[in-house]
Amino acid sequence: xxxxxxxxxxxxxxxxxxxxxxxxxxxxxxxxxxxxxxxxxxxxxxxxxxxxxxxxxxxxxxxxxxxxxxxxxxxxxxxxxxxxxxxxxxxxxxxxxxxxxxxxxxxxxxxxxxxxxxxxxxxxxxxxxxxxxxxxxxxxxxxxxxxxxxxxxxx
Numbered sequence: 352x353x354x355x356x357x358x359x360x361x362x363x364x365x366x367x368x369x370x371x372x373x374x375x376x377x378x379x380x381x382x383x384x385x386x387x388x389x390x391x392x393x394x395x396x397x398x399x400x401x402x403x404x405x406x407x408x409x410x411x412x413x414x415x416x417x418x419x420x421x422x423x424x425x426x427x428x429x430x431x432x433x434x435x436x437x438x439x440x441x442x443x444x445x446x447x448x449x450x451x452x453x454x455x456x457x458x459x460x461x462x463x464x465x466x467x468x469x470x471x472x473x474x475x476x477x478x479x480x481x482x483x484x485x486x487x488x489x490x491x492x493x494x495x496x497x498x499x500x501x502x503x504x505x506x
Contacts, residue, residue: 421443
């Protein structure tokens with residue numbers, strides 16, 4: 352699985368990442384250049400503690416974030432004991448962390464981003480952006496709204 356280095360830093364500064372070795376491509380190579388900000392992460396990279404830290408940083412209850420990423424309470428108890436999230440769960444958590452990172456960049460801080468994510472918005476159908484992060488389409492709608500805000504398009 353791949354993740355953005357900056358998203359891993361947003362998720363938790365203690366998340367270990369496996370650095371990939373990049374080779375310079377020969378001039379004129381038909382292959383696309385390797386993605387610089389993407390890093391390979393293995394199945395045991397995203398810890399349950401990093402998930403808990405994300406919930407705290409976003410100012411939401413752990414149960415609320417569990418609901419958004421689709422992890423049942425009993426499954427969360429097992430993941431806490433195992434200390435690591437499964438790859439599909441980690442992918443959903445990384446999606447939430449990526450949008451949170453984007454909101455923090457647009458609004459200039461984690462506290463403002465968290466407040467915006469929890470507030471209801473008419474342009475998102477009256478839903479809070481945080482509630483939409485459970486699906487890829489919802490996360491895309493929230494990201495699109497952040498782009499509009501960043502560029503001053505409020506209509």
